[in-house]
Amino acid sequence: MRKKIYLGSFVLLVIILIGGMYYSLPYYVSKPGMAKELGPIITVENGYKDEGNFMLTTVRMGRANIYSYLEAKMGKYEELYPLDMVLNKxxxxxEYNVRQLHLMAASKLNAIEVAYRKAGMPINYNYKGIYVMQVISDMPASGKLQAGDRIFKVDGHQFQSSEEFINYVGKKQAGDKIELTFSRNKTTKNVTLSLQQFKEDPKRVGIGISLVDDKDIVVDPKVTVKTDTIGGPSAGLMFSLEIYNQLTKVDLTRGYQIAGTGTIDVDGTVGPIGGIEQKIVAADKAGAEFFLAPNEKGAKNSNYRAAVKTARDIKTKMKIIPIDTFDEAVQYLEKLQEK
Structure with a gap:
């Protein structure tokens, strides 16, 4: 009898332990990822080679279970974020995963434009429609469209930007119908939806989606950026530096291993990102000698200041460089003595 009790208790314990791996808590866990060389990821046709490397840095982020939650509580360079700090309302x-992939896509476009413009080369765009980023519940698109759908016609019309799409829909009245032509998983579909007022702004009507442009950038020489499943906009600065370096004769790496992070706007402004502490740890493990960090114009809680603090904590020899713009990064690298 006692053996049966022990066996039953053991089985119950195993079930609880296994269940803890699959039971999701209302948190995301962020931990150091890796630093990846950009040479194999980015290819400019007939581009120049470098002696060193530019590297993007990543964080590993996922939904917390009981074990990863406890590990993050005890780990120095792991962070916990409540769901509402990660997911939009x-x-x-x-939809979050789709948003991250499209943020990466937009980051690549900005990086290409910044680099080619700096190199004095022409840039053009080929607009293809809009991507659905999020569908709002209790609005006409709910249950009809989903994140990742690409809308390329409205009432048979094709537009040249998402702004034209929004203006077209915005001129209509609540109750009016529009026909959308969209693609999903390489299949073309049509759906007719009635416009509805937005609860938070009754003067506006729509179908209840957030969207982003679907467009290709046209440049010569051609550039290929292979990011696979990497999401988010934080590699923008490093993308732009790698692309520019392949476009120009002068090797900005000067033979060093240069990691970094930061978003990039089309005007070359470098923006802050999340997880800078984890990225410093990842870059140090990869042997980076320099790390370019968003300076945020010297703000007290800037990425740069957090990066410097982490660098001191882990006693790395890696030099942390404050960066506000793409031009500033180029100017700093041009002054580096060759290794």
């Missing part, structure tokens, strides 16, 4: 995890 009413955003599902699937």
């Amino acid at each position: 009413e955003e599902t995890e699937e």
Whole structure:
């Protein structure tokens, strides 16, 4: 009898332990990822080679279970974020993942434009429609469209920007119908939706989606950026530096291993990102000698200041460089003595 009790208790314990791996808590865990060389990821046709390397840095982020939650509580360079700090209002995890991939896509476009413009080369765009980023519940698109759908016609019309799409819909009245032509998983579909007032702004009507442009950038020489499943906009600065370095004769790496992070706007402004502490740890492990960090114009809580603090904590020899713009990064690198 006692053996049966022990066996039953053991089985129950195993079930609880296994269940803890699959039971999701209302948190995301962020931990150091890796530093990846950009040479194999970015290819400019007939581009120049470098002696050193530019590296993007990543964080590993995922939904917390009991074990990863406890590990993050005890780990020095792991962070816990409540769901509402990661997901937008009413955003599902699937929509979050789609948003991250499209943020990466937009980051690549900005990086290419910044680099080619700096190199004095022409840039053009080929507009293809809009991507659905999020669908708002209790609005006409709910249950009809989903994150990742690409809308390329409205009432048979094709537009040259998402702004034209928004203006077209905005001129209509609540109750008016529009026909959308969109693609999902390489299949073309049509749906007719009635416009509805937004609860938070009754003067506006729509179908209840957040969107982003779907467009290709046209440049010569051609550039290919392979990011696979990497999401988010934080590699923008490093993308732009790698692309520019392949476009120009002068090797900005000077033979060093240069990591970094930061968003990039089309005007070359470098913006802050999350997880800078984890990225410093990842870059140090990868042997980076320099790390370019968003300076945020010297703000007290800037990425740069957090990066410097972490660098001291882990006693790295890696030099942390404050950066506000793409031009500033180029100017700093041009003055580096060759290794």
